[in-house]
Amino acid sequence: MPNTIKLQFNHGFQSRIAPLGMEAFQMNLIGLVDFFGFLMGAPEIRDILKAVTEKLSAAFGVDRTTIYIYDEDTKTLNSIIAQNAPSPITFSETEGIAGHVARHGDYHISNDPYSDKIFNRDIDQLFGYRSRSILTVPIHDSKRRLLGVLQLINRLKGSFSDEDAQLLSAVSRAVAVKMEEAMMNALIREQNRCITLLNGIEKNLNENSSPRSAVSKSLDTVVSSMNCSWGNAFFHHPFGDVSIVSGLQKSDLSEFICTEAPFHDGQGNRGKLSLFKPLEYPPFTLLEIETIKTVADRITSFLKKLAAESERDRSSKLSMLGKVTADLIHDMKAPLTIIKGYSQILENVGTDGINTLETAKILRHQADMMETMCSQIMEFSRGDHGEPSLEKLELKGFFLKLHETFSPVFQKRGSTLELKLENELFWELDRNRIERALTNLLMNACDALAKNQKAYLWAEIDSDRVLCMGVTDNGPGIPVHQISEIFKPFVSFGKKTGTGLGLSLARFTAQAHGGDLILKQQNGQTSFIIRIPWKKTDEKAENQ
Known part of the structure; x- marks a missing residue:
């Protein structure tokens, strides 16, 4: 046998x-x-x-x-x-x-x-x-x-x-x-499961910038991994009094095994993470309990980091607000001084011996400058860079009008603005926002050019069916050390007036159309190019 x-x-x-x-x-x-x-x-x-x-x-x-x-x-x-x-x-x-x-x-x-x-x-x-x-x-x-x-x-x-x-x-x-x-x-299986859980938590926290979304998805991951019926993450000051629940919450806790881990940020408990499983299930192991504590610590660190970043952003914005306010007041003092001066002349002397038409133009120009600065501040503060209001735009007529408007401005400063345009082009664009974006680019070029220098207003479609339009000039260009900063809000180099928002708003406009605003410098020329990719909705317009 x-x-x-x-x-x-x-x-x-x-x-x-x-x-x-x-x-x-x-x-x-x-x-x-x-x-x-x-x-x-x-x-x-x-x-x-x-x-x-x-x-x-x-x-x-x-x-x-x-x-x-x-x-x-x-x-x-x-x-x-x-x-x-x-x-x-x-x-x-x-x-x-x-x-x-x-x-x-x-x-x-x-x-x-x-x-x-x-x-x-x-x-x-x-x-x-x-x-x-x-x-x-x-x-x-x-x-x-x-x-x-x-x-x-x-x-x-x-x-x-x-x-x-x-x-x-x-x-x-x-x-x-x-x-x-x-x-x-x-x-070994439990260790691998806990490692997988912690990796999942790390992924949730890294991929979700919203604190509530990150914590909610992390809680879902813990509840599922630990085979729990439900879980609760409760937070109080300074993270805000909030309770996030995953799973079907029960009122009778006597039917459940519970384990808890504090959200402790080094200065005190900021809440707790609670997990529940039925009494008939195996109890939480020591490794599971330690893993849950690690999850709570990681969530606490994540929220603490966000809170610190939020406070830094707040301080930075307050500091920026103070600077912008001071710059805006400084920039507005010049046109206000001119307006006040001419007003006093009119008040004291009257219109005798004064070219009233020229005076009105001067006053109007200074008021326009103030209005432009206020408009840019308001546009940026409103976040007015959401979905564009698209319309079929015939670019030749649009660019001719821009050139007609700005060519005298360039001539007055001793420079030249030329227009380069392909045959008739049609594209779906937000007319007003594209006009403001190109206006900002044109004014920047006009400010940068010296006498006898030249700028080009142009538009074309490249081989990738991308609409490219912008302003190119042969002025001094952008210093290398300033390139990384020029598209940031409230950043301005070498200009005596302005808000520092022109390029930032122009880029927002391009991005709202699914494109971007780029800087290109070569052969002694500086180009700011708005690139807007072709869409299927543009096909009919383009062929008309």
Whole structure:
């Protein structure tokens, strides 16, 4: 017969198993030996332990077999497999026969439990059962650390003996090897799961700039990974009083296991992360609890960083506001002084000897300058760079009008503005915003050019079906160290007047059309180019 082993039984052992029958016991014992082969190959610990209880109950002829797992953190024994028990059993290591065996590390036989002072009757009473005989052995790992307890209850014929205990102890050692292996594999899986969870949290926080969205998605990830029913993240000052929930929140918390981790920013608790799972689920492990604490710390750091950035932005904006206000007041003083001066002349002298038409033009020009500065400030503060109001725009007429308007301005300053335009072009654009953007570019070029220098207003479609339009001049250009700053709001170089918003607003306009504003400098020429890609909606307009 394959997989057989030779066992020597003394006469006392044979007489004790006589009620069961030697032949029947030997057959069951051979079944146990065959079972050891299965034990070494079975993949899942729960399958292993379930098979253990069935084989042991048959081999020893008992009513039920229970395997308890020892929880070192809570100092409790928890039934992972309990034959014929209606629900899991959990009790302290200080209670009952199983607790006694767990603490003392040796087997215990009780063939009359109700006369045994260490027997705990509560479990019998709970399940309406009566224990008549109990054999209990510890399960130790290779380093004699307690893994659990193996217990046989109510032998159907006869009573338990020391030989039974020795044989069951041998089985427990084989079970311990597989349990130790399975527990190590489970720990590795749990570690990998927790690492994956933390990586997911990091991704959520990095990809979501909105604090609420980042925390909400992180909470969803934790609840799912930890197999929880629901979770709650509560924050208070300085993050704001807010509660974020993931999963279906329940009002009766007595039905749930809960673990919590504080949001602590070094100055105090700013809230807490709470996770809930049903009582019948396995409790949170130490590794899970530590991982949850790490998640809470990471979320706290994220919110603290956002709060610091927000405060820096606020301080920067206040500082910028002060500078812009001072610059705006300074810029407006010049036209106001001129307006005031001419007003006083008109008031004191009247219109005699004064060219009233020229005076009106001067006053109008100064008022226009003030209006332009105010308009740019208002446009930027409103965030007036959302969706453009598109219309089919015939570019030739549009550019001719711009050239007609600005050519005299350039001539007055001793420079020249020329127009370069392909054949008739049609494109869907926001007329007003494109006009303001090109106006800003034209005024910048006009301010930069010296006498006898030249600028070009132009438009074309490149090989990628992108509309390119802009202003090119042969002025002094943009110094290399200033290029990275010129598109930033409120940045201005070398101009005595202005808000520093012209290029910023022009870029916003280009981006609102799905394009961009770029700077190109080569061969002694400086070009600011608005690039707007072709869209399917433009096809009809372009071909008309």
